[in-house]
Amino acid sequence: MTMxxxxxxxxxxxxxxxxxxxxxxxxxxxxxxMAGTAVEDRVEMSYxxxxxxxxxxxxxxxxxxxxxxxxxxxxGADSHITTDLGRMxxxxxxxxxxxxxxxxxxxxxxxxKPDYYINLQNCLSEAKVKYVEKYYTFDEETHExxxxxxxxxxxxxxxDIQFPFFPVVGNHDLTHNGWALWSNIFGSSFYEFEVAVGVxxxxxxxxxxxxxxxxxxxxxxxxQVDLIEQGVLDxxxxxxxxxxxxxxxxxxxxxxxxxxxSTFPREEAYFLLKQFDKWEASIVFCGHVxxxxxxxxxxxxFLTLDSMSERxxxxxxxxxVRVNIDKDGILDIEKVHxxxxxxxx
Amino acid sequence: MRKxxxxxxxxxxxxxxxxxxxxxxxxxxxxxxxxxxxSGYAMGGNNVVTDGxxxxxxxxxxxxxxxxxxxxxxQMQFGKELFSxxxxxxxxxxxxxxxxxxxxxxxxxxxxxxGFHEMAYNISATWExxxxxxxxxxxLVHYHSHVWGIGWGYTETPLLTFGxxxxxxxxxxxxxxxxxxxxxxxxxxxxxxINWGIRWYARIKQRWNLFGEFNIRPAGxxxxxxxxxxxxxxxxxxxxx
Numbered sequence: 384m385t386m387x388x389x390x391x392x393x394x395x396x397x398x399x400x401x402x403x404x405x406x407x408x409x410x411x412x413x414x415x416x417m418a419g420t421a422v423e424d425r426v427e428m429s430y431x432x433x434x435x436x437x438x439x440x441x442x443x444x445x446x447x448x449x450x451x452x453x454x455x456x457x458x459g460a461d462s463h464i465t466t467d468l469g470r471m472x473x474x475x476x477x478x479x480x481x482x483x484x485x486x487x488x489x490x491x492x493x494x495x496k497p498d499y500y501i502n503l504q505n506c507l508s509e510a511k512v513k514y515v516e517k518y519y520t521f522d523e524e525t526h527e528x529x530x531x532x533x534x535x536x537x538x539x540x541x542x543d544i545q546f547p548f549f550p551v552v553g554n555h556d557l558t559h560n561g562w563a564l565w566s567n568i569f570g571s572s573f574y575e576f577e578v579a580v581g582v583x584x585x586x587x588x589x590x591x592x593x594x595x596x597x598x599x600x601x602x603x604x605x606x607q608v609d610l611i612e613q614g615v616l617d618x619x620x621x622x623x624x625x626x627x628x629x630x631x632x633x634x635x636x637x638x639x640x641x642x643x644x645s646t647f648p649r650e651e652a653y654f655l656l657k658q659f660d661k662w663e664a665s666i667v668f669c670g671h672v673x674x675x676x677x678x679x680x681x682x683x684x685f686l687t688l689d690s691m692s693e694r695x696x697x698x699x700x701x702x703x704v705r706v707n708i709d710k711d712g713i714l715d716i717e718k719v720h721x722x723x724x725x726x727x728x
Numbered sequence: 729m730r731k732x733x734x735x736x737x738x739x740x741x742x743x744x745x746x747x748x749x750x751x752x753x754x755x756x757x758x759x760x761x762x763x764x765x766x767s768g769y770a771m772g773g774n775n776v777v778t779d780g781x782x783x784x785x786x787x788x789x790x791x792x793x794x795x796x797x798x799x800x801x802x803q804m805q806f807g808k809e810l811f812s813x814x815x816x817x818x819x820x821x822x823x824x825x826x827x828x829x830x831x832x833x834x835x836x837x838x839x840x841x842x843g844f845h846e847m848a849y850n851i852s853a854t855w856e857x858x859x860x861x862x863x864x865x866x867x868l869v870h871y872h873s874h875v876w877g878i879g880w881g882y883t884e885t886p887l888l889t890f891g892x893x894x895x896x897x898x899x900x901x902x903x904x905x906x907x908x909x910x911x912x913x914x915x916x917x918x919x920x921x922i923n924w925g926i927r928w929y930a931r932i933k934q935r936w937n938l939f940g941e942f943n944i945r946p947a948g949x950x951x952x953x954x955x956x957x958x959x960x961x962x963x964x965x966x967x968x969x
Binding site: 421422423554557558599600601602603604605608633636637638639640642643644645646647648649650651653654656657660678680681 | 775776777778808839841842843844846871873882884885886887888916918919920921945947948949950953954955956957958
């Protein structure tokens with residue numbers, strides 16, 4: 384190697400090292416080769432939280448009375464909240480106006496910075512106030528809340544009312560060790576719950592099944608694979624499942640060529656496709672690539688949602704998806720328009 | 729047990745580098761004398777989905793002329809229950825700064841554990857110089873499940889295939905050690921999950937070469953959360969005549 388070539392070689396190496404050690408709010412270059420927040424730790428914490436907080440029970444019985452005439456839920460993706468909460472507020476308002484039963488989010492909710500998570504927490508708190516005003520009555524004497532329309536209204540304190548927002552975790556939620564912030568608000572990144580929709584002839588409860596995977600790292604990780612293989616997310620054998628919906632940040636199918644986004648490695652993609660078949664999934668929702676895509680593979684519908692962030696998608700557009708299931712169990716999907724535009728600076 | 733096997737393979741790789749003393753014929757580049765190359769390697773590793781795995785691979789290359797070559801590869805992996813076979817061919821264009829080769833490859837994989845058949849079609853161009861090699865190409869992958877029959881399948885959008893390698897010594901040296909970064913391996917093509925690791929080669933006799941790799945294959949590289957997905961070691965022998 385000549386002296387000149389050696390100098391170029393050393394300079395290129397130093398530049399690469401400098402680049403890997405540089406970081407900004409949105410980008411974590413060193414994470415290209417190794418991560419700061421391990422999926423194994425997240426899943427271990429999430430599973431512990433999930434069991435100890437009895438998450439699957441927490442939601443089911445709240446909703447049993449409200450689904451006999453059909454119901455709908457709203458899905459959004461990649462809101463990347465920083466200081467502008469316009470699109471997130473709009474998503475909640477759309478859902479409340481339409482009486483959607485709950486909200487699902489496909490991750491990358493906020494870019495990792497404490498200020499942005501405080502903004503997200505404030506946004507969720509405001510949405511909860513509106514939610515409680517709409518769906519609960521307040522008893523002045525007992526200072527307790529009762530769900531309107533419930534056959535057997537149970538008294539609740541405000542803090543025990545769960546705002547029905549169910550997210551999966553995304554990679555941008557976690558860069559710069561954001562798991563501490565995310566888990567502080569949402570607790571678990573790996574969970575499932577059921578929505579009861581009726582009773583079959585044998586007296587078995589008929590449910591729709593909702594499964595949320597932690598795929599933020601582009602892999603499920605060993606523990607999550609083991610838990611899935613053990614059947615932790617398979618649901619309960621005393622329920623009769625009608626539809627199963629799976630939510631994952633990382634997508635299976637690449638919508639377009641030359642997209643700078645990692646999807647699952649080969650074996651894991653095939654593992655998941657086989658697992659979706661085992662779960663008899665109806666729809667798998669994905670985010671991550673900020674690009675709308677729909678595919679059908681082995682009868683499973685795969686929807687990849689565009690980013691609802693006002694920075695990634697500044698123009699108004701159909702960034703949300705609503706799933707409607709009527710009283711006869713007929714499922715319909717519609718794209719939902721968002722009109723918020725960030726004010727010009 | 730898996731840790732012991734991995735440690736032994738890694739130790740064998742390191743020892744082999746230390747005892748190597750002779751010259752090396754670059755991979756699939758005609759040396760002007762031998763028209764046939766056959767190689768085989770053993771591999772072992774650990775994967776998040778399949779746990780421990782191991783296997784054997786064989787490869788044959790025929791240099792039809794100093795410029796043109798054809799060949800084929802096959803492997804069987806236990807643990808992943810993966811069977812692979814491919815045919816390939818290429819043209820080498822010598823230039824002042826090394827060689828540029830244009831290669832094509834058709835590969836079939838059967839992932840028995842998951843019941844998936846996969847076909848991959850790759851074309852790529854590789855610039856190989858004394859110290860550095862760079863590869864760019866495109867790969868088209870189609871897969872379907874044997875459970876659901878031939879009719880069910882998915883063809884991915886073309887994947888950019890890229891590789892970068894650097895050696896510590898001139899490639900004509902009897903032994904060498906290098907680093908690589910790439911989004912493929914001998915029997916798979918990824919999207920933006922970037923493999924990286926150490927490679928080496930050494931000639932042990934006139935017609936025999938030892939080679940090996942230590943390969944880290946993360947998931948989520950472009951998600952900036954590259955996570956442990958797979959680590960593997962290869963140790964192989966090449967014979968030419």
